[in-house]
Amino acid sequence: MYTTIFKHIQKLAYFEKHQKVLIAVSGGVDSMNLLHFLHLYQEKLNIHLGIAHINHKQRPESEEEESYLREWAKLQNIPIYISHFSGIFSEKAARDFRYQFFKKIMAEHHYTALVTAHHADDQAETIFMRLLRGSRLRHLAGIQAVQDFGDGQLIRPFLEIPKRDLPDIFHFEDDSNKSLDYLRNRIRNHYFPELELENPQIKSAMRDLSQESQLVFQALRDLTAKIDKTNCLEFLSQTEAVQDFLLQEYLEQFSDLQISRKQFQELLHIIRTKENFNYKIKGNYHLIKTKTDIQIKKISLETDREKSPKVLEYDNVVEYKQYRFSFQELSTQSNSLLLYSDSPITLRGRQEGDSIDFGTFSKKIRRLFIDEKISLENREKAIIGQQDGEIIFVLVNDKTYLRKAPKDGIMKAKLYIEKLE
Template identity: 40%
Template sequence: MTPAQLKFLKIVTKEKYFAENSKILLALSGGKDSMTLFNWLYELRAKLHIELGIAHINHGLRPESDFEEQALRKMASDLEIPIFVDRFTGEFTEQKAREFRYHFFEKIMIAENYDVLLTAHHQGDVVETVLMRQITGRPLRSLQGIADCQPFAKGQLIRPLLKFTKEELDAAVFYEDSTNQGVDYFRNRIRNQLIPELTKENPQFSQAISDLSSEIKMALTVINQKISELEIVDEKISYHKFISQTKELQHFILQAFFAQYPEIKVSKKKFEEILHIIRRPQQYSAQLNKDFQFVKTKDYFYIEKRQLITASLEILSENPNDASFMEVYLPLEGQLEIRKRQPGDQILINGHHKKLRKFFIDNHVPLQARENPLIFVEKKLYAIVGVACSDLSKELKNDKIRRILWVKPSIGEEINDARKKS
């Protein structure tokens, strides 16, 4: 047993990555990293009491891709190891390829009852990932590097090589991806340009980044323990409890809150904007992506599935003697327009023109009511249905020449769930 293989066995045993009789699915690209991990697992399978299978994606980006797929199929057949293969389709991007891979791995794990998915990420991948996240402005929480173990499918995703450098990986037979040497993709530019230049300045640069990532992880562990003691992070967070914490702790509470929603990517700029909004007393609602929106009321803030609100309007020209209807006085002549609010809309209230946004805030108008229809005559606002009439409407109350409408909003709600369509 080689020193590196012995180190691997000690780590796997100490961390208790595999239960006895675990079914292990290895993501095998054919590169040196994953081939090393395959060799070690295959040789130690009896000692570890595991059942091993491999999953391979043919990305079809290089002429050699089909040859490598066939070579891996033959190796698996010769060693009597199950192999599952799929081919990437569509326009290639790093993100799309990653999503394709993990969707395939999840499908195989569920269909074939695998307990654990293994990937061959090593220390070099940690350094690249931390630098990529820092360059793209990700928050401190994301600079912890790559988790060695996390839930996946119906089991676990484990990365047992994170404490290994590239130099410790010893596969004699592997298939080098020539695209890894280029600079077409962001990660390749980090790997082939940035890290070598920084290593010239500090030969221990990669180790320093790895150590920094570990220290950030320890610091955040302490912070998360404090947040856990507050029992504040939930589906909804109390505004009053949140605002009573120090600003520094508020920052990390909000990070922990967003960590509950890994499908939502929030830039550093957007994060700071939301934090600023939470600290203000006003209500707020904004779309985060096509599926989710952020909502802040006077008591809570939370994230909910995006809703498309369609507001129709019941309009009567005779008094229904129903208190749920608003009575609106309008000029007898003039073009009538009913629409949703737009930026810059104003209302005349108590002799003062106020922008609707400020009017809503000052009068604590609920978020849903802020989307109620507006009634204009000749582009002058006479009423916010269900909320308020302007001075223009009130001044017509005693006029003999006027129109009266009795109106109320009728709200229909449709959930826009993209997942239901897929």
């Protein structure tokens, strides 16, 4: 009964690079079909199987499902790995729990592929759901048949197989699949049956839209492959339509950064109109724009301890940000700053209006950073040394800028600066 499915999967060579395959099995009809199919054809596919099951403990049948799968795996001599959901239950929490468990098992037991039972109807539902939610065109590409996952791949071999083509084998029913409290269930049990009265091929149309979207975006990737997305001059030399695509592509690198269309347009506007700009996007992510570069970076927030100024007394040592400062008496030790006062030194971050005296002229710290082409990220890490009300040094990007020595000043101490590993 699985012959046609096997020929299709064999043609696509999903398991060509894999020997140990972990199957996610819930106990429902889809995953039980996947389990039986792969068990039946494991020798022809040259794979060794393992089963991963999560008992969500949300239904009375959960214990029965777990017991059945344990017994089945034992009879077939297949390893089975089971975990019990913990925490406050929600669809997202359950999904995150499952996939973290799958990654853990793959790493510990050296599985290179995780296999799930998503089929063509799931794909159609996903596309329709994203349409309802106003997703970008690129996300209408839907679920991928193969994608990177953990240290291996996540494979969905049934993704082009309609649910009606899967046999109705022994499985456990989940009554929550009938509840209209969930959008996917409303799409499956209400919206699609209604829409099929207008277009009996609505599910097929959704899948065609997905495939066409994939092709369009792959074509755009191919055509723009030689464009450096982070080179500002190269980026801005493209048409606005290409700029839009390039920024979308660049943002795809940051899977945990989800932004609205309004935020996306703000990013584009900054890239097109601003110079030397640091824009906080979301969380720790920043867009850092200079004349030559466009970068999105995750910048760790400084702790309150690192933000607060520190006072360094004479004959003492303190650590501040990434450095150790030692304020000592004069000696023959090299790599030190000569000081003309033994008053306490305040170590702090830069402030609006800061300037340093270079003797014949004073320069705003902001202007110094611009002239020296200091990146916006490094500017935020700069350390200002202040003594007797005056800035005596600026430490930025491992380089120290010193004020002019006072006329007729007498050297009284040295400041040793060591970068921490």
